[in-house]
Amino acid sequence: MNKKKQHYDLPNIIKNDFLSYGKIHIVLLLAIILSANSIVIIVYKTRMLIAEEEKLRIEKKKKSDEWRNLIIEKNTLTMPPID
Template sequence: MNKSTYNLQKIIVNDFKRYYKKLMILLLMITTSAILVITIVHKTRLLISNEEQLDIMQKKITAQCNNLILEKNILKSHRKIEQYAKEKLNMTYSNPLKENIIIK
């Protein structure tokens, strides 16, 4: 009688190679695809979050710009009043040295 020993690991690996090769390749492709989908979804969410932060920043800057335009227009109207007072009404600023302060 021949006593032969069989290497069970080698038999199992050969069976997988022979009968389940396509299945293993398919399983590997599905796993790779799932990991790539998860990565892309994560990056997309990060980009959306960054876009929302930029939108908020843009709205703040726009509001600040509008406030500065309003302030500029208000300052222009004061200058117009001063210019009108100087030109049409001959008004001037008084000299501080010629001012008399009366205290009761």
């Protein structure tokens, strides 16, 4: 007895079923993929903005410290000498 195994082209069968019966499913799948990509992009941009904000806060603190030191130095230099 020679029984031949029957092979199915599963990706093609799934594609045909989706096109015949599941058009709404394809639309929903695309909507899910698009919203997932949007979330990833928004999270990435938010993290970049948070990193930029932190960098600016550090720079502001350095400038503030430098300004404070300059004011102290100015006040020290303009003080009259004590005799």
